[in-house]
């Protein structure tokens with residue numbers, strides 16, 4: 001049985017701040033965008049409580065409420081928002097081909113990829129229990145809530161080192177828990193950590209459990225993997241900085257990526273190595289990873305898509 005193929009001008013994959021912002025701009029430029037939300041409509045911010053650093057919300061807002069506002073704004077200008085998961089792509093075909101939920105084929109003149117990234121967690125039940133109540137995977141987002149308090153951060157790479165020094169500016173004391181007897185971070189970052197007086201690095205240490213009072217985190221239980229000794233470190237906040245995984249598996253072999261799977265874009269733009277395919281938000285940004293930067297690049301992607309289509313139209317007119 002042959003299936004009808006739907007054609008769209010602008011397909012947006014993913015419904016985080018990047019996807020919704022791209023949708024607002026694309027819809028207002030009359031590109032009639034169709035968005036597939038993926039399995040997490042609203043994206044990463046739906047996992048959090050307070051968002052205090054997105055401009056325009058002087059009293060703060062919860063992540064789910066903010067994403068609901070963005071969804072309504074995208075819908076207001078006519079974005080066709082659909083629940084569905086892009087399971088396969090064919091970026092050699094022209095127009096570009098995308099398969100949704102393994103069954104539906106869509107062709108698109110332009111594709112905006114905003115599939116985000118997923119924070120890696122330790123996998124402890126107590127970590128999930130206190131996620132948003134003392135446990136966080138983002139120091140820049142949540143460090144402020146622990147001003148003047150004691151926190152722990154787990155990780156040994158550049159990001160963990162960067163986040164530890166960020167937290168050290170806000171918090172009284174930062175315990176940096178490193179699983180091995182050395183860092184993975186660059187020498188420069190290790191130097192910065194070692195020269196921050198209120199960071200205490202604890203090597204050969206594995207997190208066993210996050211301890212709390214039912215409402216908030218009160219301590220972290222750690223194991224010294226050399227001596228097998230267990231101890232509790234009293235802290236109010238626990239930060240996990242063991243990396244993120246960009247949601248790019250379906251684009252492998254089609255788009256240029258760095259060694260960790262982040263999509264590569266042409267500097268100063270959202271263009272990927274495939275014409276008409278653009279990438280915005282955390283899926284192409286392992287460095288800033290903020291809602292406002294994701295939204296900013298979503299805007300860029302829609303403008304890049306609109307200009308790409310306009311240039312194509314000009315080409316057709318010149319030929320005819």
Ligand SMILES: Cc1cc2nc3c(=O)[nH]c(=O)nc-3n(C[C@H](O)[C@H](O)[C@H](O)COP(=O)(O)OP(=O)(O)OC[C@H]3O[C@@H](n4cnc5c(N)ncnc54)[C@H](O)[C@@H]3O)c2cc1C
Pocket residue numbers: 013014015016017018019036037038039040041042043044045047048050051052053054084085086087114115116117119136137138141142247250280281282283289290291292294
């Ligand atoms: C707990 C937590 C708290 C945070 N707090 C803050 C904060 O206070 N301030 C701040 O600025 N930032 C915060 N961040 C970071 C912020 O959430 C991200 O930077 C931002 O959400 C990135 O937006 P994005 O649009 O690139 O992707 P995401 O928000 O990751 O959204 C990705 C979207 O892609 C969809 N998707 C994935 N794969 C597919 C597919 N194959 N097909 C279709 N759709 C797909 C998902 O369903 C999702 O809708 C926080 C992050 C976390 C995890």
